[in-house]
Amino acid sequence: MSSISSLNKVHKLGLFGDFQDKNETNLIKIKEIKNINLFQIVKHKKSKQDISNLKIDGVSLPKNLHSSSSSSTRIIWMGPENWFVFSTKNLIPELENFDDQDFAITNLSHSRCIIEIEGDMIYEVLKKGSPLDINKLNEGDCANTVYNGITITIDFVSNNPKIIRILGLRSFGESLYHSITDACLEFGFKSI
Amino acid sequence: MLYIKCPFCGMRSQNEFAYGGDASVKRPELNKEISNNEWDDFVYNRKSLRGKHIELWHHVSGCRQWFKVQRDTATHEIFKTAKMDEQI
CATH class of the missing domain: 3.30.1360.120 (Probable tRNA modification gtpase trme; domain 1)
Incomplete structure (x- = not known):
């Protein structure tokens, strides 16, 4: 942040x-x-992780050209397998649970x-x-x-x-x- | 001004894209012995066709993906666009 x-x-x-x-x-x-905290999430090309059930702060990853949100977190689609997560909460403990074999997560808050x-x-x-x-x-x-x-x-x-x-x-x-x-x-x- | 249909984002203005050259050029096989002329063909020599041409475009101010575009170089009409792993 x-x-x-x-x-x-x-x-x-x-x-x-x-x-x-x-x-x-x-x-x-x-x-x-x-x-505000801003994270970029990129799913690796070879990953077979199913993202349909994946949630961050209770918010699922949106499809092409859409966003999804809750009162504290908003996720927007940035490109294929690529999302921006905005949140007023500290999401780092939750994002640390993502497997680095499947996802690359970068803090872009600054x-x-x-x-x-x-x-x-x-x-x-x-x-x-x-x-x-x-x-x-x-x-x-x-x-x-x-x-x-x-x-x-x-x-x-x-x-x-x-x-x-x-x-x-x-x-x-x-x-x-x-x-x-x-x-x-x-x-x-x-x-x- | 061209309007190009990005396979991921839909119809967008040419302002958002960057041209990436001929999409039909194939890189020589890895570890294969090839001549200087063949390298020249891969790196420099282009046919510069007049008519239907398959090109690479980059949606640089959009989803940042490369994709293929079939375009007429004389009329600029765009016939089809496709993802990199799809055939035109």
């Missing part, structure tokens, strides 16, 4: 962009998700930035920088794509209200944040 925010120099709280004369509840909300955006216009924000066909996607879906040339992962957390999380490499975090906030300016946004 990284105790230093990847966006601490750029994420300033307040109202920005075209927020005047608008109801604050209708503005896009932007926040950084930090102090190496990603996660930006959560919420609001009715967030799909328009995504469309400004990403070629992904966002309208086809729903709550519980996830996708890897690009945003203004930066490789990102989009996790569709909720449909009502519309909430998505955008993951990028930590070193691209500030650049990604500026890209997203620039796209939000015309709608007005609140950093929280």
Whole structure:
């Protein structure tokens, strides 16, 4: 778990962009998700382990382009036999039970930035920088794509209200944040 | 702009992919004695066909998997995509 925010120099709280004369509840909300454990789980090609019954903190590994979650843990599909596990819990004791003949597990808590955006216009924000066909996607879906040339992962957390999380490499975090906030300016946004 | 159907993620924009060259090139058998010309053919010489061509593409900003694409090099029409262990 990284105790230093990847966006601490750029994420300033307040109202920005075209927020005047608008109801604050209708503005896009932007926040950084930090102090969270993140693990990558990769199943080895030659492994014959059946993953259908496998659970982490009670959450099963999702299928292609989907996510699964509980109140404390969220798992997203990253590629064939490849998942990201986010949790507010310390999952290390549970993950140590995974056989290293079947799985490679890497702690990536320090190496990603996660930006959560919420609001009715967030799909328009995504469309400004990403070629992904966002309208086809729903709550519980996830996708890897690009945003203004930066490789990102989009996790569709909720449909009502519309909430998505955008993951990028930590070193691209500030650049990604500026890209997203620039796209939000015309709608007005609140950093929280 | 091409739209390529990744066998794992579905239809995506070309922005997410990287071209990986001719998918029909076969590496010489391990430990087999081969000539310099055969090495040249494997490493450098390509047919650069005009028409249907099987290529490698990498979904570098997606699932990070390599896969095969059958594409017309003249019209850019994509006929079929397949996983690496599948035949086109």
